[in-house]
Amino acid sequence: MAWGVISDMGSVTIRTSDIETSVRDAVGILGLTEVGRDGRSVHLAAVGDRAELTYVAAEEDGLERLGLVAPTLDGLHEVRRRIEHEGLPVLSTTPSQPGIEDAFTFLGPEGFAFEVVVRPGTGPAQPVGFGPKRYGHFNFHPQDHRRMVAFLTEVLDFRVSDVIGTGGSIGYFLRCSTEHHGIALVGGRGTLHHHAWETQSFVDLAKLGDRLHAHGRELLWAPVRHGAGQNLAAYYLEHSGNVVELYTDMEHIYDDDRPPVEWPDGKVWWNEWSTQSGFLPEGFRDHGLAPVAKH
Incomplete structure (x- = not known):
């Protein structure tokens, strides 16, 4: 919808x-x-x-x-x-x-x-190999995240699914369809943090870790159950310095008028399985890419 x-x-x-x-x-x-x-x-x-x-x-x-x-x-x-x-x-x-x-x-x-x-038409519904089903969302860290959420909602008709921190002091999750979020924004340095891809099951997150290990690499953060969106997720760092997320089991919102869920300043919104500070890898939010477009 x-x-x-x-x-x-x-x-x-x-x-x-x-x-x-x-x-x-x-x-x-x-x-x-x-x-x-x-x-x-x-x-x-x-x-x-x-x-x-x-x-x-x-x-x-x-x-x-x-x-x-x-x-x-x-x-x-x-x-x-x-x-x-x-x-x-x-x-x-x-x-x-x-x-x-x-x-x-x-x-x-x-x-x-x-x-x-x-774009005309749609592609096939399922992947033919081990890859994800589709590109799902991106997360970025605007310097003025309240200005950005105002732009996305007032000009581009996104709706707020979740408010993070008192009065949005930390960030927002926004949707343009039933999927909980197509855009997540958290106040930061003015960078893209990650692009995210939907896969079919939790097992695929483990297989991602196996492939990284086979290439001499490792997961950046996983496994995790986010509070905001309820999705299971795994993350790794790509060559450019950007983060990639593979996720599954995302919440869908079928009531267009559902009030935003408000999360306090605690950490359950990013991880329901542990609120310990060390469970979020040190420097996780420091990764990302600055925009290069110029007028």
């Missing part, structure tokens, strides 16, 4: 200083499939041929853009009207990848670039 101008999460585009290592990890560890290359870009997907993650070869690592999906062309045009009304610059009116019906990219608050797309 979707109620506004955004109905789903689109894709993530990351600049990487070692594109072949980034692609190798996305294929061999996360389980994505390479679906195309053009110029300096490599496109990857969980299922089908619709890119959900794109790496762009660059001298420095950074976040290029975050994708959002409009349900119709009319919805896309309404988003653009609102963006222009807000005085935010439009960076491009050309889709960044093949298979997109129409798109435009704009520069949002704090220099985060967003591409809004309309």
